[in-house]
Structure formats: C-alpha cells, structure tokens
Amino acid sequence: MPCWVNGVPAEGVPVRDRGLAYGDGLFETISVRQGRARLLDRHLQRLQLGCQRLQIPLGIDSLRAEISSFAMQVGDGVAKLIVTRGSGMRGYAFPQPQQALRILQGSPLPDYPAAHAEQGVKLFSCATRLAEQPLLAGIKHLNRLEQVLARAEWQDPGYAEGLMQDHSGRVIEGVSSNLFMVDAGQLLTPALQRCGVAGVMRAEIIEQSERLGITCAVRDIGLAELMEADEVFLCNSLFGIWPVRELAGRVWERGELTRILQNNLHDLLGG
Template identity: 40%
Template structure:
C-alpha cells in the first residue's frame, strides 16, 4: 500500500513517528474516527469539539480545525462517491524517557485514510449478535468518556472471539454494569425510555451517542443516563449499538440472550442520516 495515499503526519506525506513520541511510548494522546462523504468529514463540528475537549482533559493543545481540514483535503477526494474513513490521532509529541511530560511540547497530528468497512446488508434488517466479553473495564474518572490512545482493554476484549457472525463485544465494568462495546456505544429501550450507560467512571462518550441523546425526543423517547446492570438490560424491549460509521444497529443477541429486533435502529439511522 502506498503510504502517500493513506496517511499524513503533521501535514507531511514523508514524515515518520519518532520512537520518542509519547503517543507511541505511553499512549499519551487521543483520537477520533470519522465518516467521510465526498471528501468532507461528517458531523465535523461535533467531532472537532470532542477532539478539543479530550485533548484539554489530558493537557494537550489541540491543533486548529483549519490544519486538520487541510490534512483531510490532501488525503480525500471530493469526487469520491463511496464513503471513506478518516482517523485523526493527536499525541503530546516527543519527550525524554520518563512519565513526566516536558514543560513545552509540540503535539503530533496524524490523519489516516481507510476504506469504509463492508457491512453485510442483512445486519441493517436482522440486527447483530454480540460477544459478552470477559475482559472488564477498570474505573478511572479522570479518563472516563475520553477517546484516549490507551485501548488495551478493548484489544484484549476483541481477542476473545474469532466468529465472523459476531459483530462486536459487550463490555461491562467491575460491578457488572453495561458500559459499551469494543467499538460502539449502547442504548436499551424500556417502553418510551431510552437508557444509555453512565460513563462517568469509564468508557468512551462517542458523538453518535450524543446525537442520539439529542434526537430521541423526535422519536417520542425520553433519555436517561444512568448505570445499566446487565441483568436489567436483559429485560429491555430493544437494544441498539451505535458509532459514527454505521449509525445505529439493533442487537439481536448477546451471548445466549436474545432480543427482539424492532424499528428503533432504522428510525435512528433515518434521523442520523446515516
């Protein structure tokens, strides 16, 4: 694969990541994954707002929106008819050995171009099956909600299954509360109430999750953000997962527990325009 067509580092096609980069050494950074349509980032204001907030949470100065847009314009063609994927990574930059960050740093920015995943058409009708992960998420309120580069729990969880019929893996916290999937947020509907897990102790707060919270009233649903024990989720009328690439999908099964597939995921995709 020709790297000149797939990634930029600090706006340069030829630059490399230094072994002294703290993102490489410690996972000291954040990232976003975006849907690109005709060379333009979908929901860019929300993505950039979250990127700035996540950078600020760990004390990194986020590159300007203009710089990142310029990078994406170099990588993505406005004439491309098929959706594509952009991944933006921001690290603290280079530093000497040791955990203490330098007083002054020059953040590293990376933009990666990827093909859109090939989703089987029937998942948008029949829903998806999830693996119930044994790997649990630890609590860390200083990092909760942030899409930081320390994703080893997700890596270990994703290693738990090789069944191509399983779409994603459901992850719980140490108290057996549902938090998220390895690459998705989650909602459970009980009558006219849509519950999404409280992410104040762990998990990633994605922008599609936020958009669904805002859009729920259009579907006559009330959203509650609170702890969601797995035993309670098992009683839900519908369960859906969401992210920026596929929008929303119904969950048909988690482990051996089956869920009814109704219209919520489709209605949400229509509202999200995904």
Template identity: 45%
Template sequence: MMAGEGVPFDDRGLAYGDGLFETVLVRDGVATLWEAHMARLARGCERLGIAMPSRSALDALPARAGKGLGVLKLTLTRGSGGRGYRLPESPAPRLRWRVTPFAPSPERWWQGVRVRHCRLALGIQPYLAGLKHLNRLENVMARAEWQDPDIAEGLLCDSEGRLVEATSMNLFWRREGRLETPGLTRCGVAGTLRDSLCRRFGIQEVDAAPSVLEGAEAVWLGNAVQGLWPVQRLDDAQGQVVMRWRLGRLHRELQAEAHALLGYPCHAGDAGEQDEDDKA
C-alpha cells in the same frame, strides 16, 4: 492517503498512549458529525493538557479524502520529550492523519447482529472517562476473547459490574418505552453519534447491570462510522444464548434517525418484520 513521516521511537503516544484520536466518516470530501468530533477532540486536549491543532489545519483534512466513502483517522500525541512519565517542559504535539476507503455492512443494518458479553472488565478512571484517548489495551484484549465471525461485537462492564459499551461501539436499549444508554462518568468513550442521539431524543444515561437487557424491547449498537446495528441475539461469555429479539418498527425508528445523521440509507421495513417488537 497518509500524512507525515514515521512516528519517532520516543513519541509519547507510541510509548505511553499519551494522546487522542478521532475516526471520522467522510463522504465525497465532506465529514459527517465534524463539529461533534472537533468538540470531543477539544475536550480531550483540554483534559490532557495538549495543545489543540489549529481549526484551519483540521478543517482542511476531510477534503483530502477525495471522492467516495472513507474514514479519516486523526492521531494527536503530546510529541516527544520528557523523562519517563514526566511531561516535556515545552511539548510539541504531533498530528498524524490517514484516509482509508470504507464500505459499511448493510447486512448488519437490516438483519441485525449477534453480540456477546465479555469477561474482561473495564477499569474505572473518571478523569479519562468519555475521552477517545490512545490507551485502548482493554478494548484490544476484550476483542481477543472471540474469533467467531458470526459475533459482531462484545459488551463490556466496568469492574463494579455496570454496563459501559461494546468494544468499539456505544450501547442503547428501549425499556418500558424509554430509550436508555449506559452512563459514561467512570469509563468508556462518549461517541459522537451517541451524543447526537442523546441530545435529539433525550436518551437517559443510566447505571445498569447487564441483566437490564433481559427486560429490553429493543437493543442497538452504534458509532459514527458503522451506523446503528440492531441486536437480534445476545450470548453470555460462554456462548450460551441469553436473549433474542425480533427486529421490527421500534428498531427501525431509531436507526432511521441515526442514519439520517450519517447519510446512510433507512430501512422501509420488510413483510416479515413485526409491527411491534417482541422478545423471542
């Protein structure tokens, strides 16, 4: 399902990436982490100076998804107008939405994923850090670095060498008994699942180089649509293995909490999994 006509040629979101978006998991017409999505959209609107659509209009959208599992995508642009980069004097924001059926990847939940480091580095721009704005060319080009279907994601650093995120997911790890995630004060997207887990578990936001993962007991990628993927192999940008992890209890504990927030199943554990996580 889709709402609205085609985007005009002079729409500022199309021309300049002047806008925001949200991707929301919807189950039988009920949105997961809806208040967190609305809070992030509101922060973005305030930062960019775009009028927030009415909550009544937004709150009515998840029910339009109908039965089953789907993803509701909201795109909000500043609308049309202005000369060049100059803002229009009386902007009329343009909201578009679409619902698409969705099926997660359970094999990635249970078997874990292989990821790689990306060559591309994210630019540092604190003013936009944390927002889910429409300027995503860096992520597009990073994702273009590999075509191997066995590689699920790529890890991104900023231009000063600090870990930030994956191309479309947030990054978490457990080191010396502490749960940590990259700080996002310079760039990156503050995911709604990330924020929920950070509040619930006191996950520490840290500035760290990629080498921090070599001392991690467990590593995960996650977002509010796909859930939490445990990482079982990390490659460098040339495809050489950097680290391997055996999946075990530590991976499943955080995954269970994340999946409870999203309504996804939890893993009861396999006979082949270790009680303690060891790096292999």
C-alpha cells in the same frame, strides 16, 4: 489512501514520540463521504475535551481546516486522526515546550454486511472488565488495551461485537461502539462518568431522540436490566446503528424505535 503527519504527506513518526512510548494522546475515527468529514463538529468537541483533560496544546480551528482538506483526498472512506503530545526524552514528565503531533490516516470504508443493520447482530459477552478512571472517562485516548484484550476473546465471525462491563457489573459499551436499550418506549444508554468512550454517534442519537420527542435517559444499567429490554442496539460513527439480535441466548427482533432512529440517521447523513 493518503497519510499526513503535521499537515504534509508522510509515512513515519519520530521514534521518541510519546504516543508510541506511553499512549500519550487521543484519536478520532471519522467517516468521510463524498469528500466531507461527517459529524466533524462532534469529533472536534470530544477531541478538544480530551486535549483539555490531558493538557495537550492543540489549535482546533486550524485542525478543522486540515481535516477538511484531507477528507477531500479520501473521497469515500475513513479518516483516522491521532494527536499525541509529541516527542520527548525518557520519563513521564511533560516535554518542554510541548509540540503536539498530528497524524491523519486514510483507509477504505469497512464492508459491513447489510444484514447487520437490517436483521441485527449477535453480541459476545466479554469477560474483560473496564477499569474505572473518571479523569479519562468519555475521551478517546490512545490506551486501548482493554479493548484489545476483549476483542481477543472471540474468533467466531458469527459475533459482530462484544459487550463490556465495569468491575461492578454495570453495562458500559461495546468493544468499538456505544449501546442503547429501549424499555417501555423509553430510550436508555449507560452513564459514562467512570469509564467508557462517549461516542459521537451516541451524542447524535441522544440529540435526535429529543428532536423526535423520544425520552432518553443516561444512567447506570445492569446486565439483568439489559437482558429484559424490549430493544437493544449498538452505534458508532462508521456503521451507524446495528440492532442487537442476540446476547447470551436472549433473542430480540429489530424494534420500532430502532427503526425510527435508523431511518432518521439515514436521512440526516445522506445514506
């Protein structure tokens, strides 16, 4: 699989890069099918918001063309885009001038079991809590230590994902995914103003639900409310939608709303 740095084939980055030193950057994980980067507009919108928040100068239009060319080389797989503030000397102050570094890494598509989408997955309840930082909430920055520690909490392959909460006990997201629940025919997903990643698939599902006439609310959700939900599912840009089959002894079946959204997503993305 190809690897590009600043638009040309390469295998390394400068040792003074601030992404390596401080996690000073952003990333996107993009599904590529038949040489096309899926949901690219949504990925670039989130990246642009992240660059604005972190004050990283980046030309989005030229990057779009670069990703599209890279996707043609990947064919079917994953394109991971990393954007850092570039290199600098010691210290936290922004380097002057700033010159963002772009990394594109190709990898094969994950081999997810078909049963995850059809029968649902078992969800681990993580003890690691997400810290609140509204300035970083929603964007996909390079600081992922909370997710690293949360994922280290289980080794049992029977769990496909982990549930993460904030320090107030609000349900936020999966370790590598966003979460939705269904209550009395209404779709709900956690608000992400304090922490969490606003996933591109989450945004797509919210828009889909509106087109399908399904009410979707974005608000705070507690664990007790989640456990009383009629349906629960996870989503991300690689696996689409996985129903949650079990969490902390609570068992669900794949529900009708989940099926509708899965089928609509399948048609939209071409399988």
